[in-house]
Amino acid sequence: MKRLSILGSTGSIGTQALEVVTSLPGEFQIVSLTARKNASLLADQAVEFRVSAVAIIDDSAAAEVQDRLHGTGIEVLSGRDGLLEIAGRDDVDLCLNGLVGGVGMAPTIAALDGGVDVALANKESMVMAGAYITELAKKKKARIYPVDSEHSAIWQCLVGEDRAQVRRLILTGSGGPFREWPKERLAQVTKSQALKHPNWDMGPKITIDSATMMNKGLEVIEARWLFDMEPQQVDIVIHPQSIIHSMVEFTDGSVKAQMGVPDMKIPIQYALTYPDHRSSEWDRLDLTQVGNLTFEPPDLEKFTCIGLAYEALKRGGSSPAVLNMANDLAVYAFLDERIKFIDIPVVLGKALADHPFVAHPTLEDIEQLQVWTGRYVGEIMKISRKDHLSEEPIGSASA
Amino acid sequence: MKRLSILGSTGSIGTQALEVVTSLPGEFQIVSLTARKNASLLADQAVEFRVSAVAIIDDSAAAEVQDRLHGTGIEVLSGRDGLLEIAGRDDVDLCLNGLVGGVGMAPTIAALDGGVDVALANKESMVMAGAYITELAKKKKARIYPVDSEHSAIWQCLVGEDRAQVRRLILTGSGGPFREWPKERLAQVTKSQALKHPNWDMGPKITIDSATMMNKGLEVIEARWLFDMEPQQVDIVIHPQSIIHSMVEFTDGSVKAQMGVPDMKIPIQYALTYPDHRSSEWDRLDLTQVGNLTFEPPDLEKFTCIGLAYEALKRGGSSPAVLNMANDLAVYAFLDERIKFIDIPVVLGKALADHPFVAHPTLEDIEQLQVWTGRYVGEIMKISRKDHLSEEPIGSASA
Numbered sequence: 166m167k168r169l170s171i172l173g174s175t176g177s178i179g180t181q182a183l184e185v186v187t188s189l190p191g192e193f194q195i196v197s198l199t200a201r202k203n204a205s206l207l208a209d210q211a212v213e214f215r216v217s218a219v220a221i222i223d224d225s226a227a228a229e230v231q232d233r234l235h236g237t238g239i240e241v242l243s244g245r246d247g248l249l250e251i252a253g254r255d256d257v258d259l260c261l262n263g264l265v266g267g268v269g270m271a272p273t274i275a276a277l278d279g280g281v282d283v284a285l286a287n288k289e290s291m292v293m294a295g296a297y298i299t300e301l302a303k304k305k306k307a308r309i310y311p312v313d314s315e316h317s318a319i320w321q322c323l324v325g326e327d328r329a330q331v332r333r334l335i336l337t338g339s340g341g342p343f344r345e346w347p348k349e350r351l352a353q354v355t356k357s358q359a360l361k362h363p364n365w366d367m368g369p370k371i372t373i374d375s376a377t378m379m380n381k382g383l384e385v386i387e388a389r390w391l392f393d394m395e396p397q398q399v400d401i402v403i404h405p406q407s408i409i410h411s412m413v414e415f416t417d418g419s420v421k422a423q424m425g426v427p428d429m430k431i432p433i434q435y436a437l438t439y440p441d442h443r444s445s446e447w448d449r450l451d452l453t454q455v456g457n458l459t460f461e462p463p464d465l466e467k468f469t470c471i472g473l474a475y476e477a478l479k480r481g482g483s484s485p486a487v488l489n490m491a492n493d494l495a496v497y498a499f500l501d502e503r504i505k506f507i508d509i510p511v512v513l514g515k516a517l518a519d520h521p522f523v524a525h526p527t528l529e530d531i532e533q534l535q536v537w538t539g540r541y542v543g544e545i546m547k548i549s550r551k552d553h554l555s556e557e558p559i560g561s562a563s564a
Numbered sequence: 565m566k567r568l569s570i571l572g573s574t575g576s577i578g579t580q581a582l583e584v585v586t587s588l589p590g591e592f593q594i595v596s597l598t599a600r601k602n603a604s605l606l607a608d609q610a611v612e613f614r615v616s617a618v619a620i621i622d623d624s625a626a627a628e629v630q631d632r633l634h635g636t637g638i639e640v641l642s643g644r645d646g647l648l649e650i651a652g653r654d655d656v657d658l659c660l661n662g663l664v665g666g667v668g669m670a671p672t673i674a675a676l677d678g679g680v681d682v683a684l685a686n687k688e689s690m691v692m693a694g695a696y697i698t699e700l701a702k703k704k705k706a707r708i709y710p711v712d713s714e715h716s717a718i719w720q721c722l723v724g725e726d727r728a729q730v731r732r733l734i735l736t737g738s739g740g741p742f743r744e745w746p747k748e749r750l751a752q753v754t755k756s757q758a759l760k761h762p763n764w765d766m767g768p769k770i771t772i773d774s775a776t777m778m779n780k781g782l783e784v785i786e787a788r789w790l791f792d793m794e795p796q797q798v799d800i801v802i803h804p805q806s807i808i809h810s811m812v813e814f815t816d817g818s819v820k821a822q823m824g825v826p827d828m829k830i831p832i833q834y835a836l837t838y839p840d841h842r843s844s845e846w847d848r849l850d851l852t853q854v855g856n857l858t859f860e861p862p863d864l865e866k867f868t869c870i871g872l873a874y875e876a877l878k879r880g881g882s883s884p885a886v887l888n889m890a891n892d893l894a895v896y897a898f899l900d901e902r903i904k905f906i907d908i909p910v911v912l913g914k915a916l917a918d919h920p921f922v923a924h925p926t927l928e929d930i931e932q933l934q935v936w937t938g939r940y941v942g943e944i945m946k947i948s949r950k951d952h953l954s955e956e957p958i959g960s961a962s963a
Contacts, residue, residue, distance in 0.1 A: 321818060325724020330841040335851075402851055412823075415841035418830050418848050419720060420823040424811075431817050442729040442814035449817050452734075452801055452859040460851035 166194045168257040169437070172248065172272050174210055175203035177368040178263030178286040178312065178433065183210060185434045189443060197251045202226045208233035217256070220247035248272055255279040259437065261312070262287045265370045266493040267535070270294055274528070277307045284436035286312035288387040289493070293486040293531060295390030310436040311391055314365075315384050317432035318410035318423035319392060324440070326415070334388050335412040335420075337404040338381040338463070339364050344405060348467040354506035356499065364407035364427040373496045377509050378463065382474025383492075386485050389478060396478040401471065403461045408450065425450050469510045473517060483523040486531050490538040491516035498546060512545050565593045567656040568836070571647065571671050573597035574605040576767040577662030577685040577711065577832065582609060584833045588842055596650045601625045607632035616655070619646035647671055654678040658836065660711070661686045664769045665892040666934070669693055673927070676706045683835035685711035687786040688892070692885040692930060694789030708790065709835040713764075714783050715790055716831035717809035717822035722791070723839070725814070733787050734811040734819075736803040737780040737862070738763050743804060747866040753905035755898065763806035763826040772895045776908050777862065781873025782891075785884050788877060795877040800870065802860045807849065824849050868909045872916060882922040885930050889937040890915035897945060911944050 169186070173179045179200075186193045195214040200207040202223035208230050211219045218240035221230045227243035234241055242250055252260060252272035260276040261284040262269055269287030274294070276283045278301060285291070290298060302309055311320050315336045323331070342361050343351060359376040360369060367375070374380035385399045402412075410432075412422040425431050426448045434445060452458075465472055470492075477484040495512040498504045504512070516538055523530045568585070572578045578599075585592045594613040599606040601622035607629050610618045617639035620629050626642035633640055641649055651659060651671035659675040660683040661668055668686030673693070675682045677700060684690070689697060701708055710719050714735050722730070741760050742750060758775040759768060766774070773779035784798045801811075809831075811821040824830050825847045833844060851857075864871055869891075876883040894911040897903045903911070915937055922929045 321820065325839075327840070404851075409821075414848070416843040417833055417837075417841040418824055418827075418844055418846050419834060419841060420849050421720065422808075422821045422823060424819040424821060425817055428817075434816055435818060438816075440724075441726070442816040442818060444815040445817055447817050450813070450819050452803075453861045456859060458857040458859075460855060460857075462852045 167192060167259060167437070168194050168196050169259050169261060170197040170199075170251060170254070170257045170276075171195065171261045171263060172199045172252060172269070173201070173263035173265065173286075174198035175200040175206040176263055176265060177366070177371075178261070178429065181430050182261055182263065182433050182437070183214065185430050185437060185445075186214070188446060189434075189438070192443075193437065196257045197254070199248050199251050204229035204233070211239050212237065218242065218251060218254075220244075220251045222248050245271075249275050252276045253279050255281055257281060259284055259310075261433075261437070262290065263312075265368055267293055267490055270531075273298060274301065277302050277305055277309070280305045280307050282308045282310065284310045284312050284433075286433075288313055288316075288383050289489050291387040291390045292383050292489040294526075294528070295386065295485070296525075297528065299390050299393070309391065310439055311387075312429075312432055312436045313384060313387070314427070314429065314432045315411040316388060316391055317435055319388065319413055321423045321435065322411075322413040322421035323392070326413075326421075328393065330416050331392075331394070331398070332414045332416050333398045333400055334392060334394055335400050335402050335414060336381060336384050336388060337402050337407070337409050337411050338378065338384075339375070339405050339407045340403040340461075340463070341375045341378060343376060343467075344403065344464075346467075348464075351467070351507050352505065356502060359499070359506055363405065365429070367429070369500060370493075370496055373499060373509075374492070377470045377496075377506070378468035379470035379474065379492050379496075379509070379513070381463070381468075382471045383489065385471075385474050386478050396475065401463050403463050404458065406455060406458055408452075408455055408458055470513065473510060473513050477517055480517075480522070481524070483520065483526045483530060483534055484517060486526060487520040487534055487538055488513055488517050490535055491542055494539065494542040498542075503546060512542055515545060516541055566591060566658060566836070567593050567595050568658050568660060569596040569598075569650060569653070569656045569675075570594065570660045570662060571598045571651055571668070572600070572662035572664065572685075573609055574599040574602040575662055575664060576765070577660070577828065580829050581660055581662065581832050581836070582613065584829055584836060584844075585613070587844060588833075588837070591842075592836065595656045596653070598647050598650050603628035603632070610638050611636065617641065617650060617653075619643075619650045621647050648674050651675045652678050654680055656680060658683055658709075660832075660836070661689065662711075664767055666692055666889055669930075672697060673700065676700050676704055676708070679704045679706050681707045681709065683709045683711050683832075685832075687712055687715075687782050688888050690786040690789045691782050691888040693925075693927070694785065694884070695924075696927065698789050698792070709838055710786075710790055711828075711831055711835045712783060712786070713826070713828065713831045714810040715787060716834055718787065718791060718812055720822045720834065721810075721812040721820035725812075725820075727792065729815050730791075730793070730797070731813045731815050732797045732799055733791060733793055734799050734801050734813060735780060735783050735787060736801050736806070736808050736810050737777065737783075738774070738804050738806045739802040739860075739862070740774045740777060742775060742866075743802065743863075745866075747863075750866070750906050751904065755901060758898070758905055762804065764828070766828070768899060769892075769895055772898060772908075773891070776869045776895075776905070777867035778869035778873065778891055778895075778908070778912070780862070781870045782888065784870075784873050785877050795874065800862050802862050803857065805854060805857055807851075807854055807857055869912065872909060872912050876916055879916075879921070880923070882919065882925040882929060882933055883916060885925060886919040886933055886937055887912055887916050889934055890941055893938065893941040897941075902945060911941055914944060915940055
């Protein structure tokens, strides 16, 4: 039995991971679970899967969890410390990090530091500290298994292959709900429009990232680190049907692709059962039913977040971390209806241009940049409230 | 330097293989070449690649080759014995069998029997004697590398994977030049219409096989043996753009595909450089240029050859061999304009139904069946000349 911890067990990735675990009886033992604030679901999961320990980040929800688990013998931790404590324990074979946003970085580092392999759905970890994390994993002989459907696809295409013979990685993206909208209409995007992803069932933060296409930008950065590629070796192709999850082109012109129905349970399961494909009951792909797969280049004029991600990767150092932190803040501000959809890339562009650049950031540098970004984006929000923000050209603050 | 022999060096596969060899200087030493009757080209190739030996099958062309190579020190063999002599020599690391039709079977067996790995473009070898050949390869610890683009695709998708975790193989086919024709119009098909393949540049025999879709049927049989699958694990999907060369579906629903521009040099090169992808100057795939990939089920009513191939595989024993022999004869008869396009499946159906079935055919059995099939198909041709052949229902002779 493979022993697992699941960070973010009440979220989209976490609940689907538990579905996978249930579908493969006798394969996994769930040792620990963590959640942000859904006390009731976390307690239910803890009892159902007979875990040893849980952590709930929101202190105000901790009492409910303690109450619900009283007498079960299940250890209950709380707060950010509780999360990191669970993440850092080496009583598991694999830690599935299904956390959302930059908050997922420290637990990834804690797990790898304890020599535990990480199934990583939290792409922000690699975006913020890709150099540090890949180095740490190497040092601790721990492995990082991608969970993102795109990176799982690339990982699968690379099985048995020599990475030196890769010419480029081709990340596919659906183009999100605004692929066919004229650029001008983006000014009117509402929260509910942005939350309607055409193909994938995902949490709200990543769904907004898909709508701005920042998600694809973050994936470019993640791919650069996960697969040790040069930035210019990672390309994006728009593929609205989300059937081909990504591709690898080799030096001889041969291209391998991994496909499937758009169901996160398939890449989650692969990360849990790697290197094996286990029999499953998930929907199967029938290309004669799909009929048609289409491809087009991304519209970089409309989705400026993509360019910002390549720019951050080119600048290197602290740039991707700040871009990601600013994006976390901007997306939640949009979800809270504090800024407009088209303000998101403006906020990111300004933060990227204005931040105190560090060439080789330590974890302390990243923490300080988190404080800087929080303050800086907060200031920008004030401008946004007066509704002038997105009228300024991106990066103008750096002039 | 990898030492190569190329059987059928003046044909489509052979000439493209020599292009690959030229494009990778210092990688290969061509030890021997064989051709059917193109004396002039064979002699040119022998000199250019400084080979040790050549064989020309057509005895009447042997004199010209001897003449042209006089004084070069290059050994000149002739006839079927010469071909088998070259094929059976173990002075090479890899034998590329680019022969066309059932005549390619004996050289495949000769090479494997000598412990030499075979890059197999001659699918008829596996169709006629799949059980015998896979057993022989195992015994002699020799390997069979597929060259057909479909089987190369499957082979590439299986790199590093456990074959027990394969749910099914999905062979793609363009559907050939008559994909969109109504069934009734097939009665009017001319030789030049059938020789126009929409995507691939191949020799005439395989081009006709593509038009009847017998090619896909033969590939199903080949795949069954090459990858040790049950017949029902090999499916066909029509994909008119010929960009996805074939796919593998694993037990978890994950599907891997191999793609590329339709250029035989890519799978030829992979078979020669396996397990490496070498840098090459062949055209590269740009999916945003292709734009659109479509898929549909094969029309089994129109292309009855597909059903005959599955039927032969189901019956097993000598059935696939006889199907293939009858097909060789029928295709050349069509190319000689002795029978009509729609007569081809009728000839095959009759031969399949009427032949003296052998459950576990030896090579001697196959030779005797070759004689039987030649005589039987000859008889059928006489009926055909009276133009009644294709009016009889398929398999009626067995009733």
